[in-house]
Amino acid sequence: MATYIVRRVFYMIPTLLVISFLSFLIMQAPPGDFLTSYIAELSASGEQVDLELVESLRATYGLDEPWYVQYWLWISRFVRGDFGTSFEWNVPVRELIGQRLALTIFISMLTLLFTWIVALAIGVYSAVYQYSIGDYIVTTIGFLGLATPNFMLALILMYIAFQVFGISVGGLFSPDYTNAPWTWGKFVDLMKHVWIPVIVIGTAGTASLIRVMRANLLDELKKPYVVTAQAKGVPAWRALFKYPFRVAINPFLSTIGWLLPALISGDIIVSVVLSLQTTGPLYYRALLSQDMFLAGGLLMLLAILTVIGTLLSDILLAWVDPRVRYE
Amino acid sequence: MADPQVEIGRSAPAEEAGQTSTYATASQWQLIRRKFRRHRLAVVSVWVLVLLYGMALFAQFLSPHDPFEFNDKLVGAPPMRVRIVEDNKLQRPFVYGYKRTVDFATMRRYYEVDPETKFVIRFFAKGFSYELWNLFPTDRHLLAAEDGGYLHLLGTDRLGRDMVARILYGARASLSIGLVGVLISFVLGLVIGGISGLVGGVVDDVIQRLIEIIRSFPTIPLWMALAAIVPKEWPQLWVYFGITIIVSLIGWTSLARVVRGKFLSLRDDDYVVAARLSGGGNAWIIRKHLLPAFASHVIASLTLAIPAMILAETALSFLGLGLRQPFISWGVLLQEAQNVRSVALMPWVFTPVLFIIVTVLAFNFVGDGMRDAADPYA
Amino acid sequence: MKRYRWLTGLVLSLVLAGVLFSANAQSYQEAPMLAEMVAAGELPPVDERLPANPMVIEPFEQIGQYGGTLRRALRGPSDGNGWRTIATEALFEWDFGRAVAIPSLAASISANADSTVHTLKLREGLKWSDGHPFTADDLVFFYEAVLLSPDVVGSAVGVDWKRVAGVQTEIVKVDDTTVEFRFGAPYALLEQGLAYHGDTALAPKHYLSQFHADFVPEDELQARVEEAGVDNWAQLFIQKNSVYLNPDRPVMGPWKVEVAFPADQMVAVRNPYYWKVDTEGNQLPYIDRIVTDLIQDAEAITLRASAGDIDFQYRHIRFSDLPLLAEGAETNGYQVLRWSDTTGWFSLYMNQSHADPVMRELMQNVDFRAGLSHAIDRETMNELLYLGTGEISHPAGLAGDPYFEDGFGQRFLEYDAGLANELLDKAGVAERDASGFRLRPDGERLTLTISTYPFETGASSVDAYELVAQYWEDVGVQTIVDLKERGLWTNFVTSNQHDIAGYLTASVLWNLNPTWYVPTASNTYWAPLFGEYYASGGSAGEEPPELFKRLQTLYDDLTTTLDPEANLELGREILRAHDENVFMIGTVKVPFQPVIVNSDLVNVLDQGVADFRLRHEGQSKFYQLSFQNP
């Protein structure tokens, strides 16, 4: 097991290097650079830019260097934990990400909780009562969540929240609480807002999890050991939850690692529509404005989390499933 | 025979019944079809899809109006109701026109049903001219309002364009993007996965690592970057193909995994060994045994991949990276509707969502059914 | 001594403002929150904080009361103009909603006989928000150490008077409160220029010089660079120089940023050293705080506004959302004002310097342009986009602009397909191909590409140009609307690659950035090559034909002609050229810009002009806004 982990970590290095390189290429791929979009932004608001000044700015930010020089500068600093400074925000990337991390993780966790509770309950139900009317109904609802474009749902819920509940939309707090220190009131205010993203992001994920849970459980329910448990006189619910459920949930548990990057990125589109104070909109904006270090930092962070997440998943799988552990 | 499922599920042959039963000569696909039919929701969904694709195929014929024809008299008009009763008498189906009033204080248009203007609906009536499939020039339409009238069964958009026509035309792009995208994914997945599974060793390692890397990539930036690579000079049709390729990039890795897995598991199956012992080379084995063996599984995976592609197109359009008007796709229609005033004032411009949902649902159910039926011998 | 300075200040302010000071002459009043700080000894008394001659402002409607928080929303850090326009000060400022520059930080300005040297006197005793005196040194520091420095850039936006007639301007300190602007030629636009871009010219030398290589030893500076985690001191300087992302930077504006983005909410608190008072001697501003929420999505901003969570804003508020906004106004306690819009045309910039000679000849042919113009059904467009309330004209100035003459921009407007065909035939594109499309004189199919990007001015640009394209196709001109990403569009059209650019046109104060009407830079979208020629002094671009050269000469004259009448005539001649030639084909202009205003807010300009050059909402002078019930 230990050598396995060591080997996997060892493999991560070239993978991450390739990813960092690809990340950089992706950031460089769109024509123009941060200044191009900055100038466009300025001229769109009516400003006339001084092209001489722009060239000077380009030199200041090193954007006039060839891409491989820029890459080398970026990655060599990245390795040292220096993610550079965001052009647009004028703030070190690390700080920028750090600031939004807590709330992002909070929402992601909440969404996860929502998704899991709903998905597991429905998944178990529809597996146990396979082909019943209830199964068809929850399956359809699940798929409906999958089929509805997230951003649409976000927009509609946002409008409903505003119209019906009078909730001030955009972000996770009312303006009064945005910069306020944490109090009970602020928490309540957060909870008033947070259900929209949780539902919107959750529904899409729930549907697929329901399918996975249902399929896994159906597979497991066919296994002879279920009959064994039955023959032992174990009550049905206990037989269900102790055996097939435990086995069926394994692939689930192992996806926890995969959620790691999702915790950070969130659902970008939804968070943009809802103007959440999470990393998602930061990321989207950075990509659009070609805020290279910010976009690159986030991209790399996500890639690293994905790779670590995968490793974690495998370790977790080995932990929950003795069969894997001993292989 | 420990497992009762096996015992009852496996139909023993009816040898004694001398006649050749259809079951006995039923090929794999016939059996799949038979098993598929048991999944009732899937069967219904197949018909729904046939209907949807029929709509896309005959979009021009089915559209009562030109999807680009704007109507300054009916900007953002709500759906018209088809009526058959007037003055308590049964009539040919017809719709009433709208009377428009504008509140200049709020800059809002109000539409009121105007019983004075009445447009009778004609079948196979004349309307705008078009060339069906670029082959048959005609101006016949399934439905159209009587000469000079309007028939906006799903309302009009902010420029007074007919939503029915736009949805129908949009179906052409949106429904084909899934298919084409899946086709590209399929070819990529098949070739790369096949090589990976067949050659094995270092090649397999490298391909697996590549897949892992691609999957490590968050999709949104990948899309954004790739969408940015699509040259801006390209005409819309090329952009469409460009977007399709981008969208298909999300699919091929998982398909390659399916293919590889199947290759690996089938490679050592007894009947494949038997074919090898009979003198079959790699090409023969792949063609005669491996491909047919996982074709059904792959098709099931493909079916399940299509809805993701359709949704990806809408998401790309939403981000402003995908197709754009004047090209019509469901994603474009949604992008146009993507604002609060549409939600509040003209919710009917969201009808494309219903079509997306139905399509995605249908593909998912069909895919589900296909997956269950993919292995009729299980 | 102190007392004497105070007296002089009082006298000066009385004289300059021309207003009788009826309030208690012994002292100024200040906001309660500042009074508390003074009481606590954290702040010197208000009289010591104010300059000798504070600028006296007569509120728009009434004397306000202290207190309250004004709420706005911006979409991100690059939305900084939304803050700049309402909260920064300059040497001159615009009068309420008019393009008239009045002295602001400047106490007075005078010029020599030929207007080549302007002497500007600052108010006496001005202080930065940290209490440090604001002097001529700060102005010279900005000009020499920032704007003209080869190493550091303050911003991509320069100042309008950096070069006059090709000669670099000099700024010379005369004494602590006096500077001289020395131009290479007579200069007529300094006051307007200082009002327009003046805020960028304020740099607190005492603060910023710690980040400047000319003032700090290299190793010390390097330490600061590393501490900040940036690459070089220029980046550090840019970072520190931001009035809106750096809370430490001293400012001269009414509010000073306390919490900056990337916080989810930017908070700005009154500047205790603010140097304006109302006619009753109350130190401005009235409002304590301005909070600006960071809301990335424009839809969410719309919803915020209709929920009454925005107090005064038109940025990101769209004409098309009016029905929605009007709905919530009453219940949510706000009103929707209608400010006139000066830029909201969907214009078609006919590229006069087209790279393809055949196309260039067509583009330069007035019949061609007139024909295309007549082909557009503007009434229908108006109906579709603006419920028939939009304004139909070509962009050639606008009523309210001093250079505008009634009747400008009204040629070739009526929809007449027959006339359009006739004119197009006459322009040499009479031949048609099998599909019915017109052919260019060289026999190729005539295809016009309208290059634009998705923007909105009450309606979507994509919709508008699509409509135009359909009308043009109706008269046999194949038309493609090419949507580009904004940055790419800018590159594309400034490098003369386009047939027709689809964009807005400015109509007031164009004399400060003339590129709209005179090809003076490559961003003159209707003749980039000629503009580039002008900007580079003939070293790049292409020498324009006489017609365009004449416009350039006219503009040169305009900048140096001091006589008001002669100056006006020069401008009119420029606009007249546009009226006659329609280099920019106009379609329909948005009727007004809706402005969300909290019903409790007073002193709001009710008939403003939605224009960047007039500083957007800032023209309503936020420092004198006041809540009735703060």
Add this chain to the structure above:
Amino acid sequence: MAEAAVDREPTKVLEVENLKKHFPIKAGLLRRQVGQVRAVDGVSFHVEAGETLALVGESGCGKTTTGRLILRALSPTEGTILIRDGERVWPMHRLTAQELRSARRSAQMIFQDPFHSLSPRMTVIDIISEPLILNGVRSGSTRERRVRELMDVVGLPQQYLNRYPHAFSGGQRQRIGIARALALNPKLIVADEPVSALDVSIQAQILNLLQDLQSEFGLSYLFISHDLRVVAHISTRVAVMYVGHIVETGVTEDLFTRPLHPYTEALLSAIPEPDPHVDSEEIVLAGEVADPSHPPAGCIFHPRCAYAKKVCREEVPSLRRIEGRGESSRWVACHLADELTLRGAGLPAPQESEGG
């Protein structure tokens, strides 16, 4: 290994000498090979023309691997495999892929699981004619004639030509598999547990068929099985395998009645004879089957052998000929073969009941 070397006569259809198959075990950081599973570890035997040699042993002993090695479905690590078809001798162990195609006409395989060895996507005619197509029978009608002929031979009604395997019972499927194996007129058939997946009644049908075919076409079988009752019934000679080694060979009857290796004795004692009157005392072997990746020193069977002595723990016994302990030659790999007197299979049952 000595056996094959000594008598190499033209009557031998198959000669296997010192055959080894080692599967690598990879582990560690760089996936280096850290060991090997000695699935087949130096096996030698031969099959005479027209005889059935049974290869018996418990699961995991390497008998299936051996069968696949012979037909080069797996490549051997070491050793020689010669298949003789008339005048031609195929050195299977070193044939190229191209040569193998020809060689495989001489030797074919019947698989254990009739559900997995037939492609469910092909009809009977497709399945049986596959080897014909691959070996150059171009004409469709010739092929069909041959397929019909083969169906007759294995007792499948010709009208089932166009049926799919799923329409057949296990026994019928096995017949299809046999027909496919016969299609190219091989000399040798490797039958890998051909009846162990079948019901007892069907088992009999197939065993009878195999016997009939053998006499009709002069086939030689390498019959791989774990079922000693079946082996006793069908084989001419038996080779007993234990963890990659052959521990004993001999003529069937001889070996069953007088085993020379303690492992053979244990195997025989465990056969459940379908006769309630037979009351044998089976030998329960201690411990577990040896791990083929870490075989014990000395005799591979010694940890479980009740008779093991010091020599057994230290020296590897070679397969040696034992004369005079039966009607024919016997080979055994046991140090103690000369000392031990081991128990054979249960006595013949008394009289058959009525109808027997």
Add this chain to the structure above:
Amino acid sequence: MTEKSAPTALSRAEISADVLLELKDLHTHFHTDDGLVRAVNGVDLTLRRGRTLGVVGESGCGKTILSRTVMRIVPEPPASISGHIFWHRQNGEIVDLATYPVKARQLREVRGKEISMIFQEPMSSFSPIHTIGNQIAEALLVHERVSKKEAQERTIEMIGMVGISQPDKRFHAYPFELSGGMRQRAMIAMALVCRPTLLIADEPTTALDVTVEAAILKLIKSLQAQLGMTVMIITHDLGVIAKMADDVAVMYLGKVVEQGPVEAIFDAPQHPYTRALLKSMPRLSNTGSRLEAIRGNVADPYTVLPGCAFFPRCGEGEQDRCTAAMPPLVEVGDDHLVRCVMREGVAHGRGSG
């Protein structure tokens, strides 16, 4: 066969006192999409205390379903059960297990406690992710009020009893860590940990090698003697039957076609099917001769033929008599019953004699 009880002639009354399980007209039908499968189609059987009943038949004859029907662990639906399963408790109480609803607590109390079962596939019959100790102890925890510690102790004891060395260590082992034989022993431990009255062994050795099979059969026998259990062993292998059973029931297509004491069945089989089975069996004793195969295959489970189901494969029958009606079960000897019209005459003769 030292433990095998000698066949004794018991009177009817004595037999009934000795009865443990009585199946009366038991049917288990499956409703499938392809039609109705009559897996168990009217079975009458009696199990007597302390004896071993072997149920033998080919695949698809319904023997496994029969055993599961007794425990009521066939899935209902699609299965539906009718008839009677009389379970005679030690205290004289007789319950009909067929009458309880499928989720009844009473059934659960019988399962694992009074009747328990071992399965063919010891690997898949254990949950892969729980230790065997955990799974064995569970039966105790479910049925008896014992502490976890006590359950563990008793489990370890049981693991030792089935011949697994180092039972306290193996308690914590996972199924995949054990060899096939060890797993089957663990399975037996699981079945026996509550000391059931009846042990049903469903093909307990089919997946095992011959030497391991012998050991497992021996173990079952010795445990039976030790614990005084009744055993019902399901197998297709007549060798196992011969070795293990006191009584034999031969099943064909959901019906018992012949039953009786093992010697009677092997020495004087009455039903043509039984005879054919015996003859098709390869034996060491007649290696040279040709096997007599049964022609054809087991019929399609969906089609119902009138009369005797075996008739199409039977060489002895007469068209008219055999296809007229399902032949009744007739007694041809002491406790020896057969379902064949061809034996009716014989039966009467014997019965009367």
